[in-house]
Amino acid sequence: MPAKIAEEWLNACSGCEIAIVDMGERLLDIVSKVEFVHIPVLLDHKYYGQLGDGKHINIPEADVGIISGGIRNEEHLEVAHEMRSKCKVLIALGTCATHGGIPALANSYQTGEILGRYYSTEATDPPAHWPNEGIPPILDACYALDEKIKIDIYLPGCPPHPDHVYSALAALLEGRGPELPGKSVCDTCPTIRQGKGQLKTLRRFLQAPHYGAPDEPLDKMRCLLEQGLLCMGPVTRAGCGGDKITPRCISARVPCRGCSGPVKHDGNQLLDMLNALASNQIDINSLPEHSSLLRFSGSHQLLRPKQRERKA
Ligand code: SF4
Numbered sequence: 655m656p657a658k659i660a661e662e663w664l665n666a667c668s669g670c671e672i673a674i675v676d677m678g679e680r681l682l683d684i685v686s687k688v689e690f691v692h693i694p695v696l697l698d699h700k701y702y703g704q705l706g707d708g709k710h711i712n713i714p715e716a717d718v719g720i721i722s723g724g725i726r727n728e729e730h731l732e733v734a735h736e737m738r739s740k741c742k743v744l745i746a747l748g749t750c751a752t753h754g755g756i757p758a759l760a761n762s763y764q765t766g767e768i769l770g771r772y773y774s775t776e777a778t779d780p781p782a783h784w785p786n787e788g789i790p791p792i793l794d795a796c797y798a799l800d801e802k803i804k805i806d807i808y809l810p811g812c813p814p815h816p817d818h819v820y821s822a823l824a825a826l827l828e829g830r831g832p833e834l835p836g837k838s839v840c841d842t843c844p845t846i847r848q849g850k851g852q853l854k855t856l857r858r859f860l861q862a863p864h865y866g867a868p869d870e871p872l873d874k875m876r877c878l879l880e881q882g883l884l885c886m887g888p889v890t891r892a893g894c895g896g897d898k899i900t901p902r903c904i905s906a907r908v909p910c911r912g913c914s915g916p917v918k919h920d921g922n923q924l925l926d927m928l929n930a931l932a933s934n935q936i937d938i939n940s941l942p943e944h945s946s947l948l949r950f951s952g953s954h955q956l957l958r959p960k961q962r963e964r965k966a
């Protein structure tokens with residue numbers, strides 16, 4: 655009997671669903687062994703019954719549940735609880751689901767500040783009222799899934815590499831647990847490292863790195879962090895290159911922005927990066943203009959509104 659799979663997207667951009675499709679022909683292998691009982695990105699589903707007369711969200715039971723995106727409003731929260739109650743194994747797919755991701759950068763601000771920014775700034779003509787009818791109430795912060803429900807398997811990445819999505823689903827179908835790389839992006843990076851302490855300040859993020867000809871192999875280019883570009887490789891989980899291994903951004907000679915989250919799930923990528931900079935004797939006072947680039951890493955660890963109130 656095929657395994658039943660339910661997939662949901664909450665506070666998500668659909669990039670993680672594209673990663674599922676990007677498995678390519680391997681998707682046919684998976685699809686022949688599973689039955690998608692719920693996947694709103696592909697199949698319409700009436701959460702409250704065909705006539706809309708149900709009182710609660712209803713999702714079919716499944717052997718494996720996959721959720722992309724974090725939890726930002728009460729509808730997300732209700733769907734997340736329903737998925738948890740109906741799925742035997744629940745996978746958090748992508749960094750929004752595992753750590754909050756880009757949307758959780760909003761946790762730097764109070765909800766009122768965010769709504770004001772969107773609906774009442776000089777760029778809004780005419781200034782609008784904050785919407786409050788027919789839409790789910792917003793929560794006080796953007797939450798990673800495991801801040802609200804129990805998660806069994808984490809597949810970080812923005813989006814996760816299709817190789818890892820395939821490996822995880824194939825492992826589950828064989829009754830095994832998927833394995834995530836336990837290394838950092840630096841551990842899989844071929845660039846040249848000459849040693850610490852030669853750099854004191856960071857350069858602007860958008861400045862081009864130094865390298866020879868465009869077709870020069872990566873193992874001839876000096877480490878981007880040692881070139882003064884804020885590269886989060888030391889504190890970010892490896893694996894974004896999939897089975898080909900070389901980190902994706904580094905392949906394009908762009909610094910890592912930390913999208914796969916910390917090397918250990920509960921690590922603090924932001925603090926670890928500050929430590930890495932300090933241990934490289936880089937002046938962290940040169941950091942502020944780069945701090946917004948710590949977008950993936952900082953999101954899960956940004957202070958929640960209640961914590962900020964306590965702090966104040
Ligand atoms: S992890 Fe990235 S690709 Fe996936 S939903 Fe979030 S922003 Fe989109």
Ligand code: SF4
Pocket residue numbers: 839840841843844845847876877878879880885886887888901904909910
């Ligand atoms: S800091 Fe960046 S460029 Fe340097 S080794 Fe690590 S991943 Fe590669």
Ligand code: SF4
Pocket residue numbers: 812839890891894895901902903904909910911912913914915
């Ligand atoms: S190099 Fe870093 S930011 Fe780029 S895809 Fe890999 S983990 Fe994400």
